[in-house]
Amino acid sequence: MPEELARAFYDELAEDYHRIYPDWDASTARQAKALDGVISGELGPGPRAILDCACGIGTQAIGLAALGHNVVGTDVSPVATARAAREAAARNLRLPAAAADMRTLPFGSDAFDVVVCADNSLPHLLTPHDLRAALGGMHRVLKPGGLLLLTTRPYDEVRETRPRSTPPQVADTPAGRSITFQLWDWHDDAERYDLEHFQLVPQAGSWIVRQRRTTYWALTQDQITSFASGAGFRAAKWHTPQDTGFFQPVLTARTPS
Template identity: 65%
Template sequence: MVVSSVGDFYDALAADYHLIFPDWDASMARQAAALDGLVRARLGAGPHRVLDCSCGIGTQALGLAGVGHRVVGGDLSPAAVARATAEAASRGVELPVAVADMRALPYRATAFDVVVCADNSLPHLLTADDVRTALVGMRRVLRDDGLLVLSVRDYDEIRAARPTSTSPQVSTTAQGRVITFQLWHWHDDGERYDLEHFQVIPAEGGGWEVRVRRTAYWALTRGELSAAVADAGFAEVSWHDPADSGFYQPVLTARRVP
């Protein structure tokens, strides 16, 4: 299977990304409330200076800006950045966004109170060196005692089960229902997998159009990710399960130590 670059994957998905959710705006609000709760519990009421370093089309960044934080977004995909910019403008939300690789963040040192890397973005990095480079860069742009917020799939369970697909999700649009699902192809190492992302969309004149995008992930366990975060210079590494945080994925928080 030919896997595209991460940037190409999200460029191709940018126009349709919201169709992953049954209701994107409602999901945006729920995610913002959960992340805002984690941030305020550790840093106080704010508002805080937040970098969403893998903002995509703005799912977390728009929500956090909407509840009052001063958010800056960065993403590897120019198409996703353009979509986030347009979505912010249509909602009257201030959200400066730039095309930026999380391994080379173009921001000054100690510029932010919070760095968010949500929605299983970090596991797109397939080597320990790339993961460390990204985490050290996130630490660099955080102020002393600033907060790192990462969310990933529950890879402890996933690595044990090695699923080959996800359940279909259905969203309703003006053109009809859209079905989204994934096929996973595990590497021999049992840790990395290639993903095929399918969307079945109503076609003009009847019938269906199938859109397929491909990318790869490293299924980092909590222990592996905790160790990488600590090695990059963070302390107070904690995990927050969805039942407690209200966020749909496990969330890691950690502090930047001087």
Template identity: 60%
Template sequence: MPEPSDVARFYDRLAADYHLLYADWDASMSRQGAALDRIIGAALGQGDDRGPFSVLDCSCGIGTQSIALGLRGHRVTGTDISPSAAARAVREAALRDVPLRAAGADMRQLPFADGRFDVVLSADNSLPHLLSAPDVRAALGEMRRVVRDGGLLVLSTRPYDEIRRTRPASTLPQLAPAPGGRAVTFQLWDWHDDGEHYDLEHFQLVSDGPDWRVEVRRTSYWALTRRQLTGFVTEAGFAGPEWTEPERSGFFQPVLTARAL
């Protein structure tokens, strides 16, 4: 993985504009929250234990999933490698009357006691910022440590099995409204020779009347296949890993769930 400061810097720089990735951020939060709530409820909501649940979102960003789950009654704590993103998550949650405690933290060193949470969540392709097997193992080991026995792991990533077959060089532009006009976001991908890692240039063009502000942010990812990630999850002490497709879950990315042994 790049130095934590490198990844933190990427998201620190993106934090103020992150909502511009969405045509309607609140509507997207609502959809994601509904999907994640169903996933969690289906796994843990049996018998008298039907929630709400204590959830650690260990890559909370500006609060997209944390706020969404809080709006559905779950007790959510957030951490993120970017202190700026975590601070914005707290502010955005307060604007929506959602109690949320969030702070900067590396998912490889989570600042919580063993077995504290019912659910640990890392969504929206966050885990693949870890570029080596030792780093992935460290993060998943920490997730296992802080979730109770029988608790739930929820991960989502890009559909990397297909992506590694096609090795795209870019993403399609996304258009969203901005206070002064419009925002256009797209990515350029440069693949490493190993066919598994890629460097990303994140372009964001934001208009303010006739003028445009251009931001270019850079980071890297490990395009983990389902087999690779399932293996790491099992090694970390989770059982019954299961992938769910977006058309079934309603979440925008494939979701991996597993139970803590």
């Protein structure tokens, strides 16, 4: 099942997720500043009640909490959300976090001003049924006039070339350098791909290799916009990294007022 695959992937990655970034704390601050700019541009000055429904270890949620927003984090991985709560507490920030599937969000209606689903999380859902369930739930928990903020890889470009790997990323840590890269195996439909995620982590003067697997649906912007509109969102608009300062394209959409 897709949810079991994604949960296993992030359970295994949670301990090492920060190694994806050269400086994870700097990345949390930079990404939150970019997302906060989008939120304030859409809704005006905050703070806002925000649900990060794919919070992972807190990369976006912690930064948004540091900016004064009231953030709740959920993620399919209980290991990741446990780390997110620990990382927030270590920074004297409040971040309630719990494991939850984005297709069945455990909140009442009209609970949040903003729902964030960032860092290519939605494409873990592999069927139209799953996408409709997730986006419908996000719509339900938003207040009237609330904001959906969703980011993915630039799949319109990616699907033209269908790359088979990503460049290595090097992170410096107190224990030494670590290296992260991915291998991609595209399905026959040319839309979905299996990902092998590799990390080389220094240990006792040598390297250990950590490998995880998951699957993504390389959704184009038109596909995502269509699913969002079908879930009841309005005024859907894509923003480029050049416009927002965020490293991925950002979709904003609103619930009816």
